[in-house]
Amino acid sequence: MKDIVTVDHLRVEFSTDGGTVVGVEDVSFAIAPGETLCVVGESGSGKSVTSLSLMRLVEFGGGTIARGAMNFTRADGSTLDVAAASPQVMGGVRGNEIGMIFQEPMTALNPVFTIERQLTDGLMLHKGLTQQAATARALDLLKSVRIPEPERRLRQYPHELSGGMRQRVVIAMAMACEPKLLIADEPTTALDVTIQAEILALINRLKRENGMAVLFITHDMAVVAQMADRVVVMYRGRIVETGTVQQIFENPREDYTKALLAAVPKLGEMKGKAQPERMRLIGDEAARAAQAAPKARKPKVLLEVNNLTTRFPVKGGILRRTVAQVHAVEDVSFSINVGENLALVGESGCGKSSCGRSILRLIEPASGEIKINGNDIRALRGPDLRRARVDMQMVFQDPFASLNPYRRLKAQVAEPIQNFGLASGAELEARVLDLFDRVRLPRDFMNRYPHELSGGQRQRVAIARALALNPKLIVADEAVSALDVSVQAQVLNLMMELQEDLGLSYLFISHDMAVVERVAHQVGVMYLGRIVEIGPRAAIFDNPSHPYTRSLLSAVPIADPAKRRFADDLNFKPISSPIHPLGYKPAPSTYAQIAPGHYVLQN
Amino acid sequence: MKRFKTTKGLIGIVVLLAIALVAIVGPMVIPPDAATAMDMHARRAPPSLAHVFGTDQLGRDLMYRVILGARTSLEIAVSAVVMSIVFGLPLGLISGYFGGFVDNVLMRLVDTLLAFPALLLALTISAVLGPNVQNTIIAIGIAFTPFLARIIRGEALKVTQMPYVEAARASGTTDGMIMVRHVLPNIRPALIVQGTISLAFAILAEAGLSFLGLGTQPPAASWGLMIQASRDQLDIAPWTAVVPGLAVALTVLGLNMLGDVLRDILDPRSK
Numbered sequence: 057m058k059d060i061v062t063v064d065h066l067r068v069e070f071s072t073d074g075g076t077v078v079g080v081e082d083v084s085f086a087i088a089p090g091e092t093l094c095v096v097g098e099s100g101s102g103k104s105v106t107s108l109s110l111m112r113l114v115e116f117g118g119g120t121i122a123r124g125a126m127n128f129t130r131a132d133g134s135t136l137d138v139a140a141a142s143p144q145v146m147g148g149v150r151g152n153e154i155g156m157i158f159q160e161p162m163t164a165l166n167p168v169f170t171i172e173r174q175l176t177d178g179l180m181l182h183k184g185l186t187q188q189a190a191t192a193r194a195l196d197l198l199k200s201v202r203i204p205e206p207e208r209r210l211r212q213y214p215h216e217l218s219g220g221m222r223q224r225v226v227i228a229m230a231m232a233c234e235p236k237l238l239i240a241d242e243p244t245t246a247l248d249v250t251i252q253a254e255i256l257a258l259i260n261r262l263k264r265e266n267g268m269a270v271l272f273i274t275h276d277m278a279v280v281a282q283m284a285d286r287v288v289v290m291y292r293g294r295i296v297e298t299g300t301v302q303q304i305f306e307n308p309r310e311d312y313t314k315a316l317l318a319a320v321p322k323l324g325e326m327k328g329k330a331q332p333e334r335m336r337l338i339g340d341e342a343a344r345a346a347q348a349a350p351k352a353r354k355p356k357v358l359l360e361v362n363n364l365t366t367r368f369p370v371k372g373g374i375l376r377r378t379v380a381q382v383h384a385v386e387d388v389s390f391s392i393n394v395g396e397n398l399a400l401v402g403e404s405g406c407g408k409s410s411c412g413r414s415i416l417r418l419i420e421p422a423s424g425e426i427k428i429n430g431n432d433i434r435a436l437r438g439p440d441l442r443r444a445r446v447d448m449q450m451v452f453q454d455p456f457a458s459l460n461p462y463r464r465l466k467a468q469v470a471e472p473i474q475n476f477g478l479a480s481g482a483e484l485e486a487r488v489l490d491l492f493d494r495v496r497l498p499r500d501f502m503n504r505y506p507h508e509l510s511g512g513q514r515q516r517v518a519i520a521r522a523l524a525l526n527p528k529l530i531v532a533d534e535a536v537s538a539l540d541v542s543v544q545a546q547v548l549n550l551m552m553e554l555q556e557d558l559g560l561s562y563l564f565i566s567h568d569m570a571v572v573e574r575v576a577h578q579v580g581v582m583y584l585g586r587i588v589e590i591g592p593r594a595a596i597f598d599n600p601s602h603p604y605t606r607s608l609l610s611a612v613p614i615a616d617p618a619k620r621r622f623a624d625d626l627n628f629k630p631i632s633s634p635i636h637p638l639g640y641k642p643a644p645s646t647y648a649q650i651a652p653g654h655y656v657l658q659n
Numbered sequence: 660m661k662r663f664k665t666t667k668g669l670i671g672i673v674v675l676l677a678i679a680l681v682a683i684v685g686p687m688v689i690p691p692d693a694a695t696a697m698d699m700h701a702r703r704a705p706p707s708l709a710h711v712f713g714t715d716q717l718g719r720d721l722m723y724r725v726i727l728g729a730r731t732s733l734e735i736a737v738s739a740v741v742m743s744i745v746f747g748l749p750l751g752l753i754s755g756y757f758g759g760f761v762d763n764v765l766m767r768l769v770d771t772l773l774a775f776p777a778l779l780l781a782l783t784i785s786a787v788l789g790p791n792v793q794n795t796i797i798a799i800g801i802a803f804t805p806f807l808a809r810i811i812r813g814e815a816l817k818v819t820q821m822p823y824v825e826a827a828r829a830s831g832t833t834d835g836m837i838m839v840r841h842v843l844p845n846i847r848p849a850l851i852v853q854g855t856i857s858l859a860f861a862i863l864a865e866a867g868l869s870f871l872g873l874g875t876q877p878p879a880a881s882w883g884l885m886i887q888a889s890r891d892q893l894d895i896a897p898w899t900a901v902v903p904g905l906a907v908a909l910t911v912l913g914l915n916m917l918g919d920v921l922r923d924i925l926d927p928r929s930k
Binding site for chain 2: 416443446450458468475522
C-alpha cells in the first residue's frame with residue numbers, strides 16, 4: 057500500500073540573533089495507512105519541529121524548511137509535496153486531511169466559544185456543510201470520542217469540562233474532517249495517568265476504525281511501548297535509530313537508544329525486592345554495584361503526622377466571603393522513619409502537594425498534629441517555626457521557577473546558612489563548595505546565574521540549597537517530573553546516594569508510579585484529600601487492595617511493547633469534587649489493616 | 660542585536676550627560692539676568708544669529724531661557740520621581756508581598772488618592788503649601804506615588820507567588836530579607852520603566868502647575884512654563900513651543916534609552 061506520508065532528508069533552520077540554528081537535519085521516515093509512528097526524544101531533540109514542519113506550522117515559529125521533501129498522499133490519490141505547497145493549498149490540507157492534537161487541552165480550545173462552535177467551524181469551512189448538518193456531525197463526533205452526555209457538552213464552554221473531556225473534544229476536532237493523517241504532539245503529557253490511558257485507548261480505536269496513519273510525538277518511552285508500530289528515535293535534531301517497536305525495545309542498536317531505554321523505570325520490575333534500588337544508567341554500573349547494602353538500623357520514627365487536615369476557602373459573592381471550602385487534605389496520618397522514604401502518589405488535585413506543604417507549614421493546616429523528632433511543629437510560632445525549618449527542607453517541581461533568576465547560584469545555596477548565621481566568610485565559602493561537590497556540580501558554576509544551567513543542573517542546585525542546613529527530612533514535590541528521563545535517573549540516583557550518606561528521609565511526592573516503585577520504602581496513595589491505602593512498597597504494588605489503587609496501577613503505561621494494556625476503550629471514574637459547603641463535616645478516615653503495616657481506607 | 664543595545668545605551672547616556680552638563684554649567688556661564696532681560700524691539704523674533712533659538716513674546720532670548728530653565732525642570736522632575744519611589748516602592752512592596760488585610764488597607768488608601776486626577780491632587784497640595792520649588796516637588800511626588808505603588812504591588816504579587824520565594828521561606832529567610840533579596844531584584848525592570856516614564860510626566864506636570872500659577876514663578880524660566888506661555892502664539896511664533904518642547908522630548912528620549920539599557924544590563928539573562 058502507498059505510504060500516507062514520506063519525509064525525505066528534511067532540514068529545518070531557525071534564524072536567531074546568533075545566526076542560523078538547525079532545528080532538524082536529514083530526517084527521513086514514512087508512515088503507512090493504519091500505522092502509528094512514534095517519534096521519541098528528549099527536550100531539544102527536534103521531534104516537535106518535525107511534526108510542525110509536516111503541518112507547515114513551523115514557519116509561524118520562525119523556522120524555514122531549508123531542504124527536503126514531504127510527500128503527502130491526498131484524499132484523491134494525488135501526491136502533494138508539503139514542503140513546497142502554497143499557503144492556500146496548505147489551508148485546505150491542514151485540519152482537513154491532516155489533523156493535529158496538541159499537548160495542552162486548555163490552550164488548544166478557545167475559551168470564549170462553545171464546544172459546538174469550535175467543532176462546526178472547521179466542518180462548515182472544509183466540508184461546506186450547513187449549520188444544521190455540521191451540528192449533527194459534531195454530535196456524532198462527540199459520541200465517537202465517547203464523551204458522556206454529548207448533547208449537553210455542545211452548549212458548554214471549555215472551562216466547564218474536565219481535562220480529559222477537553223482532550224476528547226480536541227481529538228473530536230482533529231477527527232472532524234476524517235483526516236488521513238493524525239499528528240499527536242505529546243497529547244497526554246499534561247494529563248493524569250488514568251486520563252492518559254483513556255486518551256491513548258481512544259486514539260488507538262479511532263486509528264483502527266478509520267484506517268488513519270498516526271504520527272505520535274512523545275518523550276515517554278512507556279507510551280511509545282504502548283502505542284507504536286514503528287519508532288523513530290531522535291537526538292539533537294537527527295534521527296538516531298528507526299525500527300519496529302519490538303526491535304527498538306528488545307534489540308536497540310545505538311548506544312543512545314540503549315541509554316534512553318535503560319533510564320526508564322518499568323512498572324513491575326521491582327517485584328520481590330525489599331529495598332529501593334538506584335536507576336540504571338549506562339556507564340554507571342560500577343556506581344550501582346557499589347551501592348551500599350542498606351545499613352540495618354533500628355526503625356526510628358522521624359516524622360509523625362496525625363489527622364492532618366488542610367482546607368482552602370472558596371470566596372464568592374460581592375463581599376468575597378468564604379462560601380465553601382476545598383478539602384485539600386482530609387484526616388491524613390502517616391509516619392516516616394529515619395533514613396526512609398514515603399512516597400505520596402495520586403493524580404492532580406488529590407492533595408499530595410498540599411499535604412507536603414502543610415507539613416512545612418508553608419500553608420497553614422486546619423487541624424492535626426505534625427511531629428518531627430517529637431517536636432510539635434503546629435505548636436510553634438514565629439521565630440521558633442523558622443528555627444524548626446532547619447530540620448525539614450523542600451525541593452520543588454519546576455527547576456526553572458524555583459531559583460531566583462537575579463541571584464548567583466552561590467548566593468542562593470548560601471542563603472539558608474546565612475539565615476541562621478551558621479557560618480560566614482571563608483567557612484561559608486567552604487560549605488557552599490562542599491555542597492556543590494556533593495551534588496556533583498562543577499565548582500565554577502557557583503558564580504553563574506540560573507539561566508546558564510540546564511534543567512537537571514538547576515535541580516541539583518535546588519537540592520544543594522535544600523541540603524545546606526543538614527536537614528533530616530526533605531519534601532521532594534514532583535522533584536524529577538519536569539526532567540528528561542536520563543536526567544531524571546541521574547537526579548534520582550543523586551538523591552538516593554545522599555540518603556545513604558547522610559541518613560536523610562524523603563517525603564517523595566509524585567504522580568509517576570514507576571519511579572515511586574523504584575525509590576520508595578513506604579507508599580501512600582491519595583485520593584480526594586485522603587490516603588486511601590498506605591503500606592510498604594511491595595505490599596501496595598503486589599497486593600493493591602483499594603479500588604482506586606488498582607485502577608491507578610492499571611492505567612500506568614509499561615515500557616515494554618509485549619505488555620500492551622490499552623487495546624479497548626477505557627473509562628475511569630472521574631474524580632469527584634473536593635469542594636464542600638461550609639460546615640460540612642466529613643467522616644473520619646478509618647482503616648483496616650490487611651497485612652502488617654498495610655492499611656486500606658474503609659469508607 | 661547586541662551592538663544595537665549598547666549604541667542605544669551610549670546615545671542615551673550621551674544625550675543625558677549633555678543635558679545635565681548644560682543644566683549645571685549653563686547658570687555658571689550665563690549671567691543670571693540673561694533669561695529675564697527683555698528686548699521689546701525683538702519680540703517674537705524668529706531664530707537668527709542674534710537670537711539662535713528666537714525670542715518670546717517679551718523679547719526674552721529662548722536659548723538662555725531653555726538653558727536656565729533646564730535646571731528648574733530637571734530638579735523638580737527628578738526630585739519628585741525619587742520621592743514617589745521612596746514612598747511608593749515600600750507601599751507597593753509590602754502590599755503585594757503580604758496581601759490580605761495589609762494589602763486591603765494600603766490599597767484602599769492608594770485608590771483614594773488615585774480617584775483624584777494626579778494634576779488636581781498636585782494642584783491642591785501645591786495651593787495648600789504655597790507656590791515654591793520645594794512644595795512643587797512635594798506636590799508632584801505625592802501625586803505620582805499611588806501610580807507607582809499600584810504597579811509595584813502588581814509586580815510584587817506576581818513575584819511572591821514564584822516557587823523561589825516559597826523556597827526561601829522554607830529555608831528560614833525572614834519576610835524582610837525575602838523582600839530585599841528576592842522580590843526587589845525581580846521587580847526592578849518594572850521600576851526602571853515606570854521611573855523613566857514618570858520623569859517625563861513630572862516635567863509636564865510641573866508645566867501644568869506653572870501654568871496655573873503654582874509651580875515656577877515668572878519671570879524665572881522652566882521648560883513647562885515656556886511651553887505653556889507659547890500656547891496663544893503657536894500660529895505666529897511656533898519656535899516658542901518647539902524649543903522647550905524639543906528639550907523635553909530629547910530628555911525623555913535619552914531617559915527611555917538609558918532605562919531600556921539599564922534594564923538589560925541588570926538582567927543576568929540578557930548577557
